[in-house]
Amino acid sequence: MPRRKSTEEENSGEPTFEQALGSLEAIVDAMEHEHLPLEELVEHYEKGSALLTRCEAILQSARGRIELITLRNQSEISLDAGLKSAEHQGLLTPTDPPEDPDDDNDIRLF
Template structure:
């Protein structure tokens, strides 16, 4: 049976999720701060951490863009609703409106 390549082996795997990339970045920082590593190991950790950081920033930028689109869409819907409501009531009297003065003859309909 063929063995699937892992990320360590440089295979083509799906990019990590935000949570996985962040956890990997935190683990690298922890190792670099508390373990006694050779210069080569430090450089390798730094390189991998840079990859994780780029992935996290990319995901965050994408999420920010999606949130901005949702916000704009909601603002447009609110504006359209407000425009529709103002178009429904243009300020003309409706049949339900009663005159201010019931004895006012100017509001009566006259045939002659």
């Protein structure tokens, strides 16, 4: 299923990764298989270079987002492991709420 463009992407006027890559592939194909005058080859090269820069920027951004997600997941796993270790050692029980030292009432609803 295709991803919906964000408002930022729609307003930027910049091509998506897929659009930029498709255009870049078309430029490379034209440069390799067509007999173009030098001026057109230079124009294609210039446009292709800009598209390549756009693709690399999008990939770098995606890579950074993936690294953040991975770090966040590792932190959550680490925290979960720490809680399970504390439960296993009898320091915490998952069903008992933390005790309030100022609470003299023995009535508990949960």
